Amino acid sequence: MSGYYGFDNSGDEAVLQSILLALDEQGKSRGIRFVPVVLSNHPARTSQTYNVEAIHRMKPAALIQAIRNSDGLISGGGSLLQDATGAKTIPYYLAIIKLAQFLGKPTFIYSQGIGPVHRGMFFGWIKSVFNRCQLISVRDEESKQLLLQMKVKRDIMVVPDPVMGMPLATQSTGQAATDRSEASIIGVSVRYWNQDRSELDSLAEAITLILQQTKAQIRFLPFHLPSDEEASHYIRKQLDDQYSGRITTATGVSHPQQMLAEVGRCHVLIGMRLHALIYAASQQVPMLGISYDPKIDQFLNRLDMKAVANTTTISAQLIASETARLLQQRLQWQLDKQPLIERLKSEAQTPAQQIALFFNKGRDFS
Known part of the structure; x- marks a missing residue:
C-alpha cells in the first residue's frame, strides 16, 4: 500500500x-x-x-x-x-x-x-x-x-473518498458522535496557506464575531501535526482573553477514529482541511468549507454545496452569519443532506x- x-x-x-x-x-x-x-x-x-x-x-x-x-x-x-x-x-x-x-x-x-x-x-x-x-x-x-x-x-x-466509509470506533477509542454537550461546539480546522497569514487573520475576526454573537464554544481540530496546531495557536493569540474559557484545542489526537469522534461532537464545523469536511459529512455535522484547493470545491459539489470562502477572499461577517444559521437549522441541514451522505458512504x-x-x-x- x-x-x-x-x-x-x-x-x-x-x-x-x-x-x-x-x-x-x-x-x-x-x-x-x-x-x-x-x-x-x-x-x-x-x-x-x-x-x-x-x-x-x-x-x-x-x-x-x-x-x-x-x-x-x-x-x-x-x-x-x-x-x-x-x-x-x-x-x-x-x-x-x-x-x-x-x-x-x-x-x-x-x-x-x-x-x-x-x-x-x-x-x-x-x-x-x-x-x-x-x-x-x-x-x-x-x-x-x-x-x-x-x-x-x-x-x-x-x-467517494474512502474516509466517507470509515466508522466510529468503540468507546475505548472515542465517544459516540451523538454524545454532544449542551453548549454548541464549533469545530475549526485550519492550516497555513497564505504567506502573510491573511486567511488566518480573517478567520480570527470571524471567530471573534461568533463568540460575540453566540454562546458557542470553539474547538480547534489540528489535522496535520504540528503545523495545524501552530496555525490554530496563531488564531487563538488574536482572540480576546475574555473568551478563553470557551476555546479549546484537541491535542494528542493521533488515531483517525479519535479525530472522527472529535468532529462528531461538533454542532457545526468550519474547515480548510478536506478530511475535516469529509469527517463532518460522515457524521452529519453541518459544515462551512474554506477553499484553498479545487479538491475542497469538488467534495462540496458532491453535497450540492459551495465553499463559504476561499483563501484569497474571506468575509468574516459572512462566516459568522452562516455559522449562526447552521446552528439554528442544524436538523434541517441533516435532513436535506442525509440522502447524499448515505449514498457516498455506501459507494x-x-x-x-x-x-x-x-x-x-x-x-x-x-
Whole structure:
C-alpha cells in the first residue's frame, strides 16, 4: 500500500485506516484474507497504530523486496499525483506503481484525487502507468476528466473518498458522535496557506464575531501535526482573553477514529482541511468549507454545496452569519443532506469490493 502515510497527517492516516477496514470487510465477504504491507515514513508507528507490517517508503532495497513478495500494489488514496507541492511527488508515486508493474504485480489506483498537474511532461508518464493498471478509481469527476485529457484508456471509476466509509470506533477509542454537550461546539480546522497569514487573520475576526454573537464554544481540530496546531495557536493569540474559557484545542489526537469522534461532537464545523469536511459529512455535522484547493470545491459539489470562502477572499461577517444559521437549522441541514451522505458512504467501499473480486476471480474482473 503506497500513499502519504506516516507523516502525522490525520487526513491521510484516515485514508489508510479506511482502506484497511474496507479491505478487511470486503475480503471476508469473499473468503479472502488481505495482509497489508504499508509503505510509511514512520514504519514503527504505522505498524503499532494499525497492526500491519510496514516498511520505510524511502529505503529502496526493502521497498523492492516488499513489492516483489506481494500479490499486488494499491496506490492511494489522497492527492498523490499533483505537482502543486513540488516536482518530486508525481515521479515518486509513479515510480512505485511502475516498479510493481515491472515485477508483474497487478496495480490498483484507490480513490485518488488527480491534479493539479501543471507540468505537461507528467501527462505522458501518468498515461503510460495508468494504462497498465487493473483498476483506476478517482474521488471526483474532475479527476476523471483530467485523466481522459491525458489519454488514459482504461475504465475510470468515480467513487467517494474512502474516509466517507470509515466508522466510529468503540468507546475505548472515542465517544459516540451523538454524545454532544449542551453548549454548541464549533469545530475549526485550519492550516497555513497564505504567506502573510491573511486567511488566518480573517478567520480570527470571524471567530471573534461568533463568540460575540453566540454562546458557542470553539474547538480547534489540528489535522496535520504540528503545523495545524501552530496555525490554530496563531488564531487563538488574536482572540480576546475574555473568551478563553470557551476555546479549546484537541491535542494528542493521533488515531483517525479519535479525530472522527472529535468532529462528531461538533454542532457545526468550519474547515480548510478536506478530511475535516469529509469527517463532518460522515457524521452529519453541518459544515462551512474554506477553499484553498479545487479538491475542497469538488467534495462540496458532491453535497450540492459551495465553499463559504476561499483563501484569497474571506468575509468574516459572512462566516459568522452562516455559522449562526447552521446552528439554528442544524436538523434541517441533516435532513436535506442525509440522502447524499448515505449514498457516498455506501459507494466508498467500491474499490475494495473490486479488488476483492479481482483476487476472488483469479486475478480477473470478468
